[in-house]
Amino acid sequence: MDGDINATAPATTPPDSDPARKRRVHGMLKLYYGLNEEGKTVDQAESMDPCDINGPHFDPEIYLNKLRRECSLGELMDQESCMVKQIRSLDSDMQTLVYENYNKFISATDTIRKMKNDFKKMEDEMDCLSTNMASITDFSARISGTLQDQHAQITKLSGVHTLLRKLQFLFELPARLNKCLELQAYAQAVSSHRRARCVLQQYSHMPSFRGIQDDCHDIMDKLAQELRQKFRDGGSSAKDLSECVELLLQLDEPAEELCDKFLSHAQSRLEADLLGLEAELRPPLSSGPTAVMAPYTGPTRILSAEPTAGSPTDPTSLNNPFLSPSSRTDILEFIDRGCNEFVSSLCLVIASYQELFVNRPQEGELASKNIPQMAVGKLHAFVDALATRYFSLVERRIQEEKSVGDNSLLVRALDRFHRRLQAVAKLLPGSAVPSQGTEIVVRAARERIKQYLAALQSFYLNSLTDVRQALAAPRLGGSSAGGGSHLGGPATGKDAPASLPELLSSLSASILNQIKSVLASVHLFTAKDITFSNKPYFKGEFCSHGVRESLVVNFIKFVCQSSRQFCESAGDRGGSTPPALLLLLSRLCLDYETSTISYILTLTDEQFLVQHHSPVTAVTALCGEAREAAQKLLNHYVKVQGLIISQMLRKSVETRDWVNTIEPRNVRAVMKRVVEDTTSIDVQVGLLYEEGVRKAHSSDSSKRTFSVYSSSRQQTRYAPSYTPSAPMDTNLLSNIHKLFSERVEIFSPVEFNKVSVLTGIIKISLKTFLECVRLRTFGRYGLQQIQVDCHYLQMYLWRFVSDENLVHFLLDEIVGSTAHRCLDPAPMEQSVIEVICERG
Numbered sequence: 155m156d157g158d159i160n161a162t163a164p165a166t167t168p169p170d171s172d173p174a175r176k177r178r179v180h181g182m183l184k185l186y187y188g189l190n191e192e193g194k195t196v197d198q199a200e201s202m203d204p205c206d207i208n209g210p211h212f213d214p215e216i217y218l219n220k221l222r223r224e225c226s227l228g229e230l231m232d233q234e235s236c237m238v239k240q241i242r243s244l245d246s247d248m249q250t251l252v253y254e255n256y257n258k259f260i261s262a263t264d265t266i267r268k269m270k271n272d273f274k275k276m277e278d279e280m281d282c283l284s285t286n287m288a289s290i291t292d293f294s295a296r297i298s299g300t301l302q303d304q305h306a307q308i309t310k311l312s313g314v315h316t317l318l319r320k321l322q323f324l325f326e327l328p329a330r331l332n333k334c335l336e337l338q339a340y341a342q343a344v345s346s347h348r349r350a351r352c353v354l355q356q357y358s359h360m361p362s363f364r365g366i367q368d369d370c371h372d373i374m375d376k377l378a379q380e381l382r383q384k385f386r387d388g389g390s391s392a393k394d395l396s397e398c399v400e401l402l403l404q405l406d407e408p409a410e411e412l413c414d415k416f417l418s419h420a421q422s423r424l425e426a427d428l429l430g431l432e433a434e435l436r437p438p439l440s441s442g443p444t445a446v447m448a449p450y451t452g453p454t455r456i457l458s459a460e461p462t463a464g465s466p467t468d469p470t471s472l473n474n475p476f477l478s479p480s481s482r483t484d485i486l487e488f489i490d491r492g493c494n495e496f497v498s499s500l501c502l503v504i505a506s507y508q509e510l511f512v513n514r515p516q517e518g519e520l521a522s523k524n525i526p527q528m529a530v531g532k533l534h535a536f537v538d539a540l541a542t543r544y545f546s547l548v549e550r551r552i553q554e555e556k557s558v559g560d561n562s563l564l565v566r567a568l569d570r571f572h573r574r575l576q577a578v579a580k581l582l583p584g585s586a587v588p589s590q591g592t593e594i595v596v597r598a599a600r601e602r603i604k605q606y607l608a609a610l611q612s613f614y615l616n617s618l619t620d621v622r623q624a625l626a627a628p629r630l631g632g633s634s635a636g637g638g639s640h641l642g643g644p645a646t647g648k649d650a651p652a653s654l655p656e657l658l659s660s661l662s663a664s665i666l667n668q669i670k671s672v673l674a675s676v677h678l679f680t681a682k683d684i685t686f687s688n689k690p691y692f693k694g695e696f697c698s699h700g701v702r703e704s705l706v707v708n709f710i711k712f713v714c715q716s717s718r719q720f721c722e723s724a725g726d727r728g729g730s731t732p733p734a735l736l737l738l739l740s741r742l743c744l745d746y747e748t749s750t751i752s753y754i755l756t757l758t759d760e761q762f763l764v765q766h767h768s769p770v771t772a773v774t775a776l777c778g779e780a781r782e783a784a785q786k787l788l789n790h791y792v793k794v795q796g797l798i799i800s801q802m803l804r805k806s807v808e809t810r811d812w813v814n815t816i817e818p819r820n821v822r823a824v825m826k827r828v829v830e831d832t833t834s835i836d837v838q839v840g841l842l843y844e845e846g847v848r849k850a851h852s853s854d855s856s857k858r859t860f861s862v863y864s865s866s867r868q869q870t871r872y873a874p875s876y877t878p879s880a881p882m883d884t885n886l887l888s889n890i891h892k893l894f895s896e897r898v899e900i901f902s903p904v905e906f907n908k909v910s911v912l913t914g915i916i917k918i919s920l921k922t923f924l925e926c927v928r929l930r931t932f933g934r935y936g937l938q939q940i941q942v943d944c945h946y947l948q949m950y951l952w953r954f955v956s957d958e959n960l961v962h963f964l965l966d967e968i969v970g971s972t973a974h975r976c977l978d979p980a981p982m983e984q985s986v987i988e989v990i991c992e993r994g
Contacts, residue, residue, distance in 0.1 A: 324350055328369040335377055344401050347374055378405050385415060399510045409525045410532075413511055417536045420503040424540055427496040431547050434488055435554075488551050489567040493574040496544055500537065504581045507533055534585060537578070541587045545594055552598045558605050561675040565684060568595050572686045595686055596695070599679055603700045606672045610709045613668050614716070618735075621657055625732050654841045658738050662745060665713075669706070669754060673761060676701055680762060697762040698770060706758050707771045710751055714783040717743055721790040733794045734838060740787035741842040744906055747780040785903060792904050792911055795835055796918025799828055803919060807926040812936030813977065820990055821946045822939070828919065829950045835915060836954055839908045846907030849957045912954040920947075920964040927971050938982040940972040946991045 204213035205220055221230060252259075301308070327350050334343035347370055354370065357363040385398045399412055511529035548571065555564050572595050579588040679696060680687045687693060717739045720731045755773055758764065806824040904910040927940065944965040952958040973979045 320353070324353065324363070324366055327366060328373060331370060331373040331377075335373060335380075340377060340381060340401055341397065343374075343377055344404050348404060374405065378402065378407070381405075385419065396506050396510055403510070409511065410528060413507075413529050413532050416507060416510070417503075417532060420499075420507075421536070421540065424496060424499055424503070427492075427499060428540070428543055428547065431488070431492050431496065431544075434491070435547060435550055484563065485551055485555055486563045486567045486570070489548070489571050492544065492548065493570060496540075497574045497578070500540065501577050501581055504533065504537065504578070508581070533582065537582060537585060537587060541578075541590065545590055549594055549597075552594070552601070556605065558602070558609050558672075558675065561602070561678050564598070564602065565678040565681070568598055569684045569686065571595070576685070592686070592689075592691065596692060599692070599696055600700060600704070602679075603676065603704050606676060607705050607708055607712075610668060610672060610705075611712050611716075614665060614709075614713060617661055617664060618716075621661055621738065622732060622735055624653065624657055625734050654734065654738060654838065658741055658745075658842065661738070662742060662750070666750065666754070669709070670757070672705070673701070673758060676705065677761060697764045701762050702755070702758050702764050703770060706754060707776065710746065710754070710776055711779065713746070714743060714779050718783050718786055721786050731794075733791055733798075736787050736791040736794065737839065737842060740784045740791060740906075743780045743784035743787065747777045747784060751776050751780060784906070788904055788906065788911065789914075792914035793918070796915045796922075799831055799915065799919040800922035802827060802831075803923045804926050807923070807930060812930055812939075813933040815933065815935045815939060817935045818939040818942045818982070818990065820942075820993065822943055825943045825946050828947065832912070832916065832919075832951065832954060836908065836912055839911045843906060843908050843911065846905065846909030846956065848909055848955075909954075909956045913956050913960070916951055916955055916961065917964070920961070920968070924964060924968050924971060927968055928975070930975065932972050932976040934976070934978040934980045937969075937972050937976040937979055941969060941982050942987055942990050944969050945987050949991060 202211055203209055204211050204216045206212055207217065221233060225233065327346060330346055331343050334340070334346070350370070354363055354367040358367055381398050381402055384394070385402070399416055402412055403409065507529070512526045512533075552564070552568075572591060575588050575591040578585060678684075680693065682688075720736055720739065752773055755776075764770075802824055806822065902914070904914045932940070948961060948965055952961045955961055973981070
């Protein structure tokens with residue numbers, strides 16, 4: 155059969171490798187052998203039907219007879235073709251099965267052949283083993299029978315031999331202990347003595363045993379003395395020290411005394427580490443925190459103003475706050491040394507101490523003394539005392555870190571410090587050391603925030619100093635003396651106003667860049683590789699209250715508050731603060747209110763992932779404070795500029811004899827100066843603020859003076875003054891006119907535009923002019939000079955204000971008040987006034 159298979163195999167097509175076909179073949183085999191999916195036999199009820207072709211009782215004759223009776227010829231032909239297909243399919247499946255399992259069949263044949271040979275050898279060996287077991291059983295029975303009578307005697311002799319060996323050990327114990335003492339094998343000596351101690355104590359009433367016991371006591375006392383001496387020497391390693399303590403405990407030394415000696419010995423070594431750290435610390439600095447920041451390249455640099463030698467901003471100056479002392483010890487090295495020496499030694503002491511006194515199994519009498527609880531209490535007190543000294547040194551070293559130029563070393567040092575203290579927390583649960591270390595880290599971060607805030611404040615004040623120097627620089631270039639009161643004067647002040655936008659842009663950009671630089675430095679505290687950055691006790695408090703509130707919000711408030719302080723200067727001329735600086739700061743605060751504050755806080759929240767779990771300062775509150783500061787600065791600017799012009803007008807009125815003056819031939823120089831200064835202020839404000847809204851001007855705005863001060867009206871207005879009852883009638887008409895005129899608010903708040911600012915300055919100036927006129931007495935030519943001056947002011951001032959009627963009203967009041975105080979009220983002809991003003 156094998157030959158047939160081998161002969162036909164090459165000529166036959168290989169079996170179909172379709173998985174579905176294989177599963178069908180395997181399913182048929184399982185069905186044939188009656189197996190389920192797990193390969194177990196399934197108990198099925200046998201079919202008794204002789205017509206069941208798959209049943210065991212199938213009868214072909216009965217099946218064929220049944221088909222011939224029930225089926226037609228066509229059905230029989232179909233049944234025949236179906237059975238032929240099934241037969242061919244089964245033949246193909248069987249052939250495939252043989253091909254697939256041919257190697258298995260060959261291997262099974264070889265295995266069966268080999269098993270026959272092996273079973274023959276195994277049968278011979280089993281026969282031999284059976285014979286040997288029978289022999290062993292026979293010999294065992296013989297020995298048991300022979301020794302049965304001597305069993306009790308052998309047992310007794312064995313007990314005597316054991317006793318003699320114990321006695322020999324006892325008699326040799328003193329010599330053995332001395333030998334161990336000489337070899338410094340203390341552990342072996344203590345072990346040998348503990349084995350014999352109970353026996354010697356039990357038989358101590360016998361003289362021979364008492365002598366052995368006394369000798370052993372003397373030797374062990376000497377050994378204990380050597381262990382104590384070795385313990386006190388302090389030159390032993392941690393392993394030798396632990397062995398000494400363990401042996402002394404086995405020798406019944408008091409545990410509390412051993413704890414104190416162990417901790418005292420460890421304290422001497424740890425204090426040496428602390429003294430080494432303290433030697434690295436220099437005395438605390440007496441000076442305050444120094445802001446070490448990048449040099450300011452602000453307005454002064456833009457105007458090419460070089461710093462003077464020895465100034466705070468001179469890079470080569472010893473007083474330069476931007477330079478850090480080169481002799482400062484690296485804080486990272488200091489923390490590394492403390493961690494590698496003190497903290498590592500402390501952890502080793504804790505581990506050794508706990509292994510000896512806390513975690514050591516307590517047996518016998520030691521279990522009743524509650525040694526672990528006592529030992530833990532002493533350990534906590536010991537660790538807390540040393541850690542307090544160590545923490546004080548660390549805080550002193552951290553306080554020496556005044557430089558805020560590079561924050562990475564401090565952050566890495568704090569991270570290493572916090573990381574190493576976690577080992578103490580694992581070794582000594584319940585200790586206050588980790589929490590105290592965490593508080594140091596938190597305090598260091600808070601102090602760093604304060605230093606950065608102080609540095610930002612110092613930077614801002616230095617920037618304002620540079621701006622003031624830049625504003626004062628044009629005055630040194632030879633501007634007119636009359637224009638020195640406000641940013642270099644109107645005549646030669648073109649350089650200063652042109653630089654105002656540059657000053658504002660540079661100042662704002664430098665402050666914003668400095669804030670970003672500080673935030674980048676502070677952000678190192680929240681880096682992912684910093685262990686304490688993700689701790690809930692640090693991150694939320696640090697980001698929300700530390701960075702956002704204590705740093706960013708406080709700095710913005712400082713900018714607003716320091717800007718408002720410029721409005722508190724006293725004096726008629728507004729103190730020493732340049733008016734241009736007030737204008738620039740008002741625009742800076744207004745820009746903060748519109749965009750900068752929102753941008754800075756959004757940047758902070760995104761960079762530090764600030765979550766507002768606790769109340770924080772709202773953006774709207776800060777914006778409101780900035781707008782309030784801007785409004786106050788702008789109001790003060792209007793007041794200062796108005797007072798400067800008012801001072802000129804007041805002196806021009808008070809220093810002139812208006813009764814005996816000559817006939818006017820031109821406009822007074824002070825009026826020209828007022829117009830020039832107003833024009834200069836208009837240019838200056840227009841550089842920083844928008845134009846604003848004006849009311850529609852009439853086509854003859856510059857000519858309105860003629861209608862107001864026309865000859866016919868003046869004559870009818872002042873003619874009754876020549877009669878005795880005329881003054882009362884004139885006052886009555888003036889008062890009635892005031893009742894129906896709109897009230898002018900002189901010091902009203904100004905809006906953030908150029909027209910509103912100029913309107914406020916002109917109102918203050920003209921109101922001062924009016925009040926000064928009311929205090930003087932005028933002659934004919936004095937009245938006519940006032941007419942000329944007011945007409946000249948009307949020609950130029952109406953274009954600066956929001957409502958030209960305001961200028962008309964105030965100038966009308968000035969001329970009217972002059973006429974009321976005139977001894978000979980004879981007004982000048984309007985045509986003459988025009989000629990004088992045009993000529994002037």
